[in-house]
Amino acid sequence: MRINSTALSLTVPDAAASAQFLVDHFGFRIEMQAEGFASLAREDAGVNVIFLNQGLATLPPEQRDLHAQGLILAFVVDDVEDELPRLENEGVAITMPLVVEEWGERAFQVRDPNGVVIQLVDWKGATDQGDQAWPAN
Numbered sequence: 001m002r003i004n005s006t007a008l009s010l011t012v013p014d015a016a017a018s019a020q021f022l023v024d025h026f027g028f029r030i031e032m033q034a035e036g037f038a039s040l041a042r043e044d045a046g047v048n049v050i051f052l053n054q055g056l057a058t059l060p061p062e063q064r065d066l067h068a069q070g071l072i073l074a075f076v077v078d079d080v081e082d083e084l085p086r087l088e089n090e091g092v093a094i095t096m097p098l099v100v101e102e103w104g105e106r107a108f109q110v111r112d113p114n115g116v117v118i119q120l121v122d123w124k125g126a127t128d129q130g131d132q133a134w135p136a137n
Contacts, residue, residue, distance in 0.1 A: 005048065006046065006047045006048070007039070007047060007048040007049070007050050008047055008048070008049050008050065008073065009050040009051075009052060010049070010050065010051055010052070010068035010071075010073075010116060011051075011052045011053070011054050011056075011059070011063065011064075011066050011067060011068055012051055012052070012053070012054065012067065012068055012114035012115075012116060013053070013054055013067070013114055014053065014113065014114055015036055015037055015038050015051035015052055015053045016033075016038060016051075017112070017113040017114060018038070018051040018112045018113060018114050018116055019033065019038035019040055019051050021112040021113055022040050022049060022112070023040070024090070025087060025090055025092055025110075026042075026075065026118070027042055028040040028041065028042050028045070028049065029041060029042070031048070035053075036052060036053035036056045037050070037051070037052055037053070037056070038050070038051045045075070049073065051114075054066070054067060067114075067115075068114070068115075068116050069115075071116075071117070072109070072117045072118075072119045073116060073117065073118045073119070074107075074118075074119040074120075074121055075118070075119070075120055075121070076121050076122065076123075077120050077121065077122055078122065079122055079124065080098060080106050080107065080108060080120050080121065080122045080124075081098070081106075083120050084098060084108055084120075087110060092110050093110065093111070094108055094109070094110060095109050095110055095111050095117070096108055096109035096119075100125040101125070103126070104123050104124075104125040104126025105121055105122075105123060105125065106121065106122050106123070106124055106125045107119050107120060107121040107122075108120055
């Protein structure tokens with residue numbers, strides 16, 4: 001098998017609102033859009049983000065009314081401390097303040113208009129002892 005690209009598809013009440021949030025605050029561009037659907041990309045993101053309206057008839061019946069809950073759309077950035085004030089200045093509410101984990105992850109979270117959690121992460125808090133990306137067991 002060869003994977004040509006990757007996309008993350010999220011079902012939300014208002015696909016256009018979530019799409020516009022990524023355009024306005026995270027530099028994504030809309031590649032395709034129709035009623036109840038938007039596909040977004042960034043050259044450097046490595047994944048396309050797709051938003052679908054809840055209830056969309058093209059979804060299988062068991063998926064139509066689901067909402068993108070329990071997931072975090074995480075973007076690894078060069079420096080979260082640069083992004084935090086930028087988003088605050090743009091009027092985006094910070095829903096989880098900047099935290100530094102013992103394994104070196106530094107992150108904060110915002111939510112889009114549909115409640116999708118978006119987390120910005122960097123690894124500048126990593127130690128020189130192996131720079132672990134995940135906590136040791």
